[in-house]
Amino acid sequence: MGTGARFWWARRSLRHRLTAAAALVIAAGLTSAAVLLVVWLHVSLIHGLDTTALQRAEVVAADANAAQAGTEIPATDHGDVAVQIVDRDGTVIASSGNLRGRPRAFSFPASRSSTPHAHTVHDIPVGENGAWRAVGVPAGSAGHPLTVYVAVPTEGIDQGLARLTAGLAAGTPAVVALLTAVVWQLTGHALRPVEAMRAQTAEITTSDLSRRLDVPPTADALARLARTLNDLLARLDTATRRQRRFIADAAHELRSPLSSLHTRLDVSARHARSPEAQALAASLLRDSERLIRLVDDLLQLARLDDQPRIRTRPVDLDEIVFTEVREARRRTPHPIDQHAVGAARVQGDADALARVVRNLLDNAVRYARSRVTVSLHTEDGIARLVVADDGPGIPEADRERVFERFTRLDEARSRDTGGSGLGLAIVYEVVTAHHGRALIEGNHLGARLVVLLPAQEP
Structure with a gap:
């Protein structure tokens, strides 16, 4: 042969x-x-x-x-x-x-x-x-x-x-x-x-390792294989839960000292007597803000991993978008165009969806050169949220990888802009938990991030 x-x-x-x-x-x-x-x-x-x-x-x-x-x-x-x-x-x-x-x-x-x-x-x-x-x-x-x-x-x-x-x-x-x-x-x-x-x-994912395989009612190799795989899943479930618990506990314990440190640095920056001390305090204040955001993101991911099935209720996604756009305008000098935002109702967790919109806007604001555009509409039972910027864009080869945790690209979007590397990972996890999809489409200039969620009839 x-x-x-x-x-x-x-x-x-x-x-x-x-x-x-x-x-x-x-x-x-x-x-x-x-x-x-x-x-x-x-x-x-x-x-x-x-x-x-x-x-x-x-x-x-x-x-x-x-x-x-x-x-x-x-x-x-x-x-x-x-x-x-x-x-x-x-x-x-x-x-x-x-x-x-x-x-x-x-x-x-x-x-x-x-x-x-x-x-x-x-x-x-x-x-x-x-x-x-x-x-x-x-x-x-x-x-x-x-x-x-x-x-x-x-x-x-x-x-x-x-x-x-x-x-x-x-x-x-x-x-x-x-x-x-x-x-x-x-x-x-x-x-x-x-x-x-x-x-x-x-069907078993890392988010839910509590499921087990059905053991055939026979005393053959298939039944032994099913029992062995169930034992393996039980060990993986135990190890994963222990790891998630450690991350959640560590993030929770870090929040208090980091908040206290941030407050002291803020006070020091305000009452610094010399320009050098004021510059040092301001630099340390920015680093503490990044640490706080990183801890918050880790805690959010730990919660998503530990509870992939979130509570849902009817949510007006357009209201969440308007609210988050108002907050984002306070953090950036770039205009944010929201004229293409239409009504859209979905079944989901309002706080988690607000975190999705906030992370998308933070990502766009961080890399935009002059403007950010937001659009939302419903078509064929799908709510389509698009957040686009005119920044350096994301190479096509990296459009799947950016949703991974702690991803750093080699292009211009990888420069140190204060992100934790977990924002888009949180977007992906939350959208997946809502039975939706998060993806990146081609854009003539900049990046175009798209979230698709099952829409609810008005």
């Missing part, structure tokens, strides 16, 4: 490979059985012909020994049996009616053993000159030895075996196809628990 064939075979499903292997084995087995059947029948039937010819030859030889054989040997019930009695000179002294007047048709010598060996002969001038099974036995006296030849045609056997062979040649592929279909169904039934386990495993 070549490399290409092995690669093709390896890419087939387990069900296809098992069925193909079973089909090959079935085809080989049935073909071998058919060949053995034909060979066995041929040998058996030929042996029957040999026995018939020998018995007839012994009868004729007994008549010849009793000097009862005439020039023509009477016919028997065995069909076109050819009989000749030949003397030592090869002269035909008697024959069956179908060989009357014919020259000697047999050239092999008589067998002197107790079980004469039969010969396959041709060119006997009877019928269509087909194959015959012939035996020769000695007869007569010592002074006048004779040889009795009896031949039985194999035409009937040959025709019967030909019909049987044709039937097997036509029927074997049909039987192979039928058995292959049965194997296909059986393997599908046998692998159905595996497919069910695969589907259940695919």
